[in-house]
Amino acid sequence: MAYAVDILDRRSSHFVFWLPGLEVSAPPKLLLGTFSENGSKNEFQQLVRQPFVAVDGKPGLWLLDPNDLQPGLTDGTVYHYWFQLGGLTVTDPIAFTVDYSYLGLENAKARSDSVQPPTVVKFRDGKLWACDVDGQESARTPIPTQSSLPSNNHMVIYELPTSWARASTQTDRANESGAAAVKVDVGSFADVTALFDVNARGQHYGSDASHAILQELGINALELLPPADAKPKGDWGYATAHYFAPDYDLGTASQLAVLSETINKQGVRMFTDVVMAFGHDSYGDVYGDDTRANVFHLDPNAEPENPDSYEAGTTGGQKRDGFGGRPWRYIKTVDGYDPESGDGDTTTPKTVQPAWAFHRAHLTRWMVDFGVGGLRLDSLNNVGSWDFVKSYRERAWALYNQRYGGDADKSKFLIVGEELSMPVDMLTGGCLDALWNEKWQQRARAAVLGESWGDDDFEWTVRKLVDCRQDQLNGGSFSDGSQAVNYLTSHDIEGYRKNRMYDFLADSGVTDTLEIEKRAKLAFVLLLTSVGVPMIFAGEEFADQQDQSQDMARKQTDPVNYERKNDGGWRQALFTYVALLTKFRTACPALGVDDTNIFHVDASRGGKVLAWSRGGGTDAAEKPVVVVANFSDQDIVDEYVVPSFPDKDVAGWREVTHDRDVPAEWIGREPLYAWEAKVYTYWRG
Structure with a gap:
C-alpha cells in the first residue's frame, strides 16, 4: 500500500534505518527473532543479527533486504525485531506496531524511557507487511464521501481520552485493609467503537450504561487524545514514544481502523491529538549524550544561544520544556537523503530538516491509513517553530486534497492548535485553521455564576461568548466561527476554575443538584448556540464529577463514570437536554453561519x-x-x-x-x- 513517502514505501521491501547526519564506526544491525511456541512472552528466540547496508549515494539511509537474511525467513511468519547501533538496542523509530508484552513490559512501572519494545512485522510473499501483534494485517479505513461528513461550522466535537471509554473499579493496593477502591481507566479502541455502535462489543465490557452513548448524544466529531503509542500505561498519551504506531495499551491498528470506519459511516469525523513539542522516541538515544550532535532533539539548557531553545521560536523568552521527554529540534538541516521524496545523493545532496520530515511522515501514516478528518496540535508555544507548524499544516491539507482527487471540500477538514495566548496571526499566517478558545471557557464559567469576566461588564462578557469575533485577541480577532473551538471544560484542569463543571459549581457555592442542573443547562445553551466550534469534554454531557482528589497542578486523572448518565434523575435529564441541543446544532442552518x-x-x-x-x-x-x-x-x-x-x-x-x-x-x-x-x-x- 503506497504512501507516496519514500521511506514509508521502502518499508515493504526492506528493513529501513534512517540516520541523518550521523557518522558511524560500524554498520547498524538488525536483531530479529520470534517468541517460543509455548506462547511465553519471556522466551525470545533470536534468529538473525545481521548488519544493514549503506545505500550508495543516499547518505544516512541504511537498508536490509529480508530475502537476504540468514537463516532465511519463513513465509507467513510474524517476527519481532530491534535495531542495534554499537552497544545500543532501540525500537525502530518508524515502527507501525510495538509489543510491550516482551519481558513483562505490560507492567506500567517497567515503562521507563530506557524501555525499547520490539517492532512487529510479518514476512509474506518476499515482502514485509505491517501487522498487529497477532499477525492480522489491518486494512485502511475506507474513504468516506464528503457529502456524508459535517462541515466545520456544524461540528460538535467530543474530546475523549481513549482509555476513558471504560472505567473500572480497582482495589487501592496502598490500603492494606483492601476497603478503598478507585476508578481506573481501562478502555480501548474497541470500547470507543462500542460507544457509537450498539451492535459492537467492547474489548473490556459487553453492555453497560456507557454502551452507544455517543451515538445517542449525536456528536459528529470525535477527538481522541494522542492515540499514538506512549510508554506510560493508563495515562494521557502525551508522552509519545512511537509516532507511527497506535498505542499498544489501547488496541491494535485493525481496531483503530474499525473505529474510524464505524464513525465515518455515521457521519462522524475523527480528529487525533498530536504532540510535537517533545518526544520519548528512539532517536533521543541514537545520537548519544552530546545533544548538540542530535539532529532530532535538543536540550534547551545546553544551547541558550539557539533560538530553537525558546518557546514560539524567540530568544530571550521562556525556554521550551520537554516534560520528561526531549524537545524536538526544528532549526536544523543536513545534506543527504530526503526520506519524503527519495531525492538527495552524494553528487546532488538534498538539504533536509530531519524533524520536519519525520513528523510529516507520521502524519501521512495517520491520514492515509486511518482516515483522519482533523488534527489538534498540542502545546504549540512549546513546539517553538511556527515555520514547522505551517509546513505540517500544508502537508495535512495536501494529503486531504489527495484523498478526494484534488477536489476536496475545504469546509470539511480542520487543523486546530492549542496556544493559550491565542495568537490570531497563527491563523492569518497560515500556520493553523483554528485555535482553542481558552477565553471562552473562563467567560462561560463567570456567566453561569452571574459574574462578568476580565475588563468587561456582564453584557460584554456575554456578547463575546455569543460571538467570539467580538473578542480582541493577540494580533486581531477571529473572522469566522470555524476558527475558534469553544469549550466549557477540557482535559487541562491546571489553574483557576478549570475543573469539571460539577466540581467548579460546587466549589463556587452551588451545591444543590437542581441548581447545578440549571446552571449546566444554561452553560450548554451558550456552548451549542454560539459562534464557534463547540467541544464537549467526555462526561460533561451529564455533569460527571471528580471522584478522586482534584490536583490543579495536573491534568484530570479521573476517568468518566458513564454509569451516572442513567441515574434516572437530574443527570439523565441533563444528558437528554444536551443531546437535543447537540442534534439541533449539527443540523440547523442558522447555527452554521456567523x-x-x-x-x-x-x-x-x-x-x-x-x-x-x-x-x-x-x-x-x-x-x-x-x-x-x-x-x-x-x-x-x-x-x-x-x-x-x-x-x-x-x-x-x-x-x-x-x-x-x-x-x-x-x-x-x-x-x-x-x-x-x-x-x-x-x-x-
Missing part, C-alpha cells in the same frame, strides 16, 4: 437578561434561532416580554430545549425562570 445579533439587554435587571439571534430572514438557510437567557436567580413566572423579538408574525415557532410548539400569542412573552435559557426557531429539520 450572523449574530444581541437585540435585547434588560438594564432593569442589571443586564442579566439578554436575547440574541443567530441567522435571520425567511430564507431556508437563514431562519433564525433566538435565545432568551436569564443569568440571575430571579424567576419571572408570569411572562417576560422581549421587545423586538424577530419575525413574531411568522407561523411555526417552537422552543427547542423542550421540543414544543409555541402558540403565536406567546412569542416573545413567556415565563423565564432563574438560570434558564429558552431556544426558539421556526426552522424545521
Whole structure:
C-alpha cells in the first residue's frame, strides 16, 4: 500500500534505518527473532543479527533486504525485531506496531524511557507487511464521501481520552485493609467503537450504561487524545514514544481502523491529538549524550544561544520544556537523503530538516491509513517553530486534497492548535485553521455564576461568548466561527476554575443538584448556540464529577463514570437536554453561519437578561434561532416580554430545549425562570 513517502514505501521491501547526519564506526544491525511456541512472552528466540547496508549515494539511509537474511525467513511468519547501533538496542523509530508484552513490559512501572519494545512485522510473499501483534494485517479505513461528513461550522466535537471509554473499579493496593477502591481507566479502541455502535462489543465490557452513548448524544466529531503509542500505561498519551504506531495499551491498528470506519459511516469525523513539542522516541538515544550532535532533539539548557531553545521560536523568552521527554529540534538541516521524496545523493545532496520530515511522515501514516478528518496540535508555544507548524499544516491539507482527487471540500477538514495566548496571526499566517478558545471557557464559567469576566461588564462578557469575533485577541480577532473551538471544560484542569463543571459549581457555592442542573443547562445553551466550534469534554454531557482528589497542578486523572448518565434523575435529564441541543446544532442552518445579533439587554435587571439571534430572514438557510437567557436567580413566572423579538408574525415557532410548539400569542412573552435559557426557531429539520 503506497504512501507516496519514500521511506514509508521502502518499508515493504526492506528493513529501513534512517540516520541523518550521523557518522558511524560500524554498520547498524538488525536483531530479529520470534517468541517460543509455548506462547511465553519471556522466551525470545533470536534468529538473525545481521548488519544493514549503506545505500550508495543516499547518505544516512541504511537498508536490509529480508530475502537476504540468514537463516532465511519463513513465509507467513510474524517476527519481532530491534535495531542495534554499537552497544545500543532501540525500537525502530518508524515502527507501525510495538509489543510491550516482551519481558513483562505490560507492567506500567517497567515503562521507563530506557524501555525499547520490539517492532512487529510479518514476512509474506518476499515482502514485509505491517501487522498487529497477532499477525492480522489491518486494512485502511475506507474513504468516506464528503457529502456524508459535517462541515466545520456544524461540528460538535467530543474530546475523549481513549482509555476513558471504560472505567473500572480497582482495589487501592496502598490500603492494606483492601476497603478503598478507585476508578481506573481501562478502555480501548474497541470500547470507543462500542460507544457509537450498539451492535459492537467492547474489548473490556459487553453492555453497560456507557454502551452507544455517543451515538445517542449525536456528536459528529470525535477527538481522541494522542492515540499514538506512549510508554506510560493508563495515562494521557502525551508522552509519545512511537509516532507511527497506535498505542499498544489501547488496541491494535485493525481496531483503530474499525473505529474510524464505524464513525465515518455515521457521519462522524475523527480528529487525533498530536504532540510535537517533545518526544520519548528512539532517536533521543541514537545520537548519544552530546545533544548538540542530535539532529532530532535538543536540550534547551545546553544551547541558550539557539533560538530553537525558546518557546514560539524567540530568544530571550521562556525556554521550551520537554516534560520528561526531549524537545524536538526544528532549526536544523543536513545534506543527504530526503526520506519524503527519495531525492538527495552524494553528487546532488538534498538539504533536509530531519524533524520536519519525520513528523510529516507520521502524519501521512495517520491520514492515509486511518482516515483522519482533523488534527489538534498540542502545546504549540512549546513546539517553538511556527515555520514547522505551517509546513505540517500544508502537508495535512495536501494529503486531504489527495484523498478526494484534488477536489476536496475545504469546509470539511480542520487543523486546530492549542496556544493559550491565542495568537490570531497563527491563523492569518497560515500556520493553523483554528485555535482553542481558552477565553471562552473562563467567560462561560463567570456567566453561569452571574459574574462578568476580565475588563468587561456582564453584557460584554456575554456578547463575546455569543460571538467570539467580538473578542480582541493577540494580533486581531477571529473572522469566522470555524476558527475558534469553544469549550466549557477540557482535559487541562491546571489553574483557576478549570475543573469539571460539577466540581467548579460546587466549589463556587452551588451545591444543590437542581441548581447545578440549571446552571449546566444554561452553560450548554451558550456552548451549542454560539459562534464557534463547540467541544464537549467526555462526561460533561451529564455533569460527571471528580471522584478522586482534584490536583490543579495536573491534568484530570479521573476517568468518566458513564454509569451516572442513567441515574434516572437530574443527570439523565441533563444528558437528554444536551443531546437535543447537540442534534439541533449539527443540523440547523442558522447555527452554521456567523450572523449574530444581541437585540435585547434588560438594564432593569442589571443586564442579566439578554436575547440574541443567530441567522435571520425567511430564507431556508437563514431562519433564525433566538435565545432568551436569564443569568440571575430571579424567576419571572408570569411572562417576560422581549421587545423586538424577530419575525413574531411568522407561523411555526417552537422552543427547542423542550421540543414544543409555541402558540403565536406567546412569542416573545413567556415565563423565564432563574438560570434558564429558552431556544426558539421556526426552522424545521
